[in-house]
Amino acid sequence: MALDVSTPDPPELSAVDPSExxxxxxxxxxxxxxxxxxEFLESGAWAxxxxxxxxxxxxxxxxxxxVEDLGLxxxxxxxxxxxADRVGYHAxxxxxxxxxxxxxPDLGSWSAVSSINAGLTELGxxxxxxxxxxxxxxxxxxxxxxxxxxxx
Numbered sequence: 001m002a003l004d005v006s007t008p009d010p011p012e013l014s015a016v017d018p019s020e021x022x023x024x025x026x027x028x029x030x031x032x033x034x035x036x037x038x039e040f041l042e043s044g045a046w047a048x049x050x051x052x053x054x055x056x057x058x059x060x061x062x063x064x065x066x067v068e069d070l071g072l073x074x075x076x077x078x079x080x081x082x083x084a085d086r087v088g089y090h091a092x093x094x095x096x097x098x099x100x101x102x103x104x105p106d107l108g109s110w111s112a113v114s115s116i117n118a119g120l121t122e123l124g125x126x127x128x129x130x131x132x133x134x135x136x137x138x139x140x141x142x143x144x145x146x147x148x149x150x151x152x
Contacts, residue, residue, distance in 0.1 A: 010046035032079035
């Protein structure tokens with residue numbers, strides 16, 4: 001099923017320490033190269049990724065309208081994880097207490113919440129893959145300490 005919607009503007013990456021996320025553990029001493037990644041997103045990586053994602057996503061048009069209404073796309077974060085030599089990300093999502101908080105009037109089922117959250121996670125991974133495969137031209141600078149155990 002393809003999602004037939006306009007490609008949204010890419011998220012503006014800001015200085016957020018990825019170690020502040022509950023579901024990410026990133027250790028590095030740099031700026032996570034957000035400025036460079038943001039330029040890549042603006043220069044085509046976002047549009048390419050979004051189009052690729054929209055071709056196969058299970059997110060419906062009504063669910064996408066909820067994503068847009070809540071401004072979730074703008075809350076994506078992408079950063080360089082030097083330790084793992086990869087582009088990392090944090091996908092926004094609808095919280096577990098969505099019903100109590102009355103997040104959105106058109107949001108009425110756990111299946112819609114699950115579809116939106118899974119879809120945004122898939123979009124984030126596709127963006128990371130496109131960035132790493134087609135845009136990032138730097139290598140990880142992390143060097144393992146000399147005192148690591150030898151498992152040979």
